Amino acid sequence: MPIDQLPAGELESQLASLDAEYERLGSLGLSLDLTRGKPGVEQVALSDALDGVLQGNYRAADGTDVRNYGGLDGLPEAKALFGSMLGVPAEETLVGGNSSLTLMYLTLDFALSEGLRGPESAWGNEDTVKFLCPSPGYDRHFAICEHLGIEMIPVPMLDHGPDMDQVEALVREDRSIKGMWCVPRFSNPTGCVYSDETVDRIARLGRIAGEHFLVFWDNAYAVHTLYDDAPALASIRHRCEEHGTEDSVFQFGSTSKITFAGSGVAFLSSSPGNLAALKAHLAFQTIGPDKVNQLRHVRFLQGEEHLAAHMRRHCLIIRPRFETVLETLDRELAGTGMGDWTVPRGGYFISFDTRPGLAREVVRLADAIGVKLTPAGATWPYGRDPEDRNIRLAPTFPSLEDVRATVEAFVVCVKLASIRQRLAEN
Ligand SMILES: Cc1ncc(COP(=O)(O)O)c(C=O)c1O
Structure with missing residues (x-):
């Protein structure tokens, strides 16, 4: 009772x-x-074969010696494998180090401080920068915003994703809202999967919210199903193509919960223009990612069936x-x-x-x-x-x-x- x-x-x-x-x-x-x-x-022990999988063969498919410097946006075969996990082509994928959270921080900090489309576009030029935070949500997303002084606006998380009526109303009336966090499949913590309609409405936000608006599409659990009937996720990229909003979304993912949480491979995807801008910024930070680990992952995960x-x-x-x-x-x-x-x-x-x-x-x-x-x-x-x-x-x-x-x-x-x-x- x-x-x-x-x-x-x-x-x-x-x-x-x-x-x-x-x-x-x-x-x-x-x-x-x-x-x-x-x-x-x-x-983590399921991936112990990563250790030694290269068997002394450090050559990537195109002959690159992965032990050496270079390849700022990752190995071509890693871009293909992890791009397919996000449902995007290799050329729209950047493969980085071991943490997608690092890539999210990098992207957010870049948009805030330097601007994705030149200094004029930096969010930080304005007094107030706000982000929409579907809640309950992931504490580390919120910690990034708090650390960078971005004001957070909670929006209700419903069974099929964020309350999009509220999201659309908020971005319409407040131009200081520059972005939104999303964990679209098996969200942290509710486990919901965004419905097709929600994905479509999020893809359309770039039209409503203005050109500086960015969706942080953190697909951390893209392939982490517990049951065969787990709902699929619509492709945000396809929806963006339909709405002409490709520049408004960054997708993220990693193998943290596929192979080793502490030494997996992280990746992101966005429009060619966004990727070019981010890469130019990244070039000041590194000569290239850990390609040995990327190659180990490609050889170990060997395509989608094995995955x-x-x-x-x-x-x-x-x-x-x-x-x-x-x-x-x-x-x-x-x-x-x-x-x-x-x-x-x-x-x-x-x-x-x-x-x-x-x-x-x-x-x-x-x-x-x-x-x-x-x-x-x-x-x-x-x-x-x-x-x-x-x-x-x-x-x-x-x-x-x-x-x-x-x-x-x-x-x-x-x-x-x-x-x-x-x-x-x-
Ligand atoms: C939604 C979400 N994104 C990102 C991460 C961390 O990802 P990574 O290990 O690639 O930094 C987690 C970890 O719990 C998570 O739940």
């Missing part, structure tokens, strides 16, 4: 048993951690962790009115909403018994969740047993906080 309909006596008796359970959990000396979206050790099989092995490792979390939430909380959660078909996260005003309290209760959760508020710009509801659950890194123990402790904390709140309201 929903908690709102329970009589006070019933709430009191549930509280007594929850208090006892919480105390028991506290005495176990737990040390559990469900905070960061990292691949687990079994997952699909590799991602299936990831899925088989992490799907049971997701299902453990979801089964426990269902069993313990469904129909209680104590929380809502997403059921993602891919990606790395489950997003949980407590009753309003309880996310911080749940995280605090969990922490006090040795269960670390992502700090409440982290999924919102400036760490400010207006309703104090959202908690991001990241089940990939801990062992299956630890995931189970963590989520069982988590539901006790959710129930405890919810029932205490209800009793205090009475």
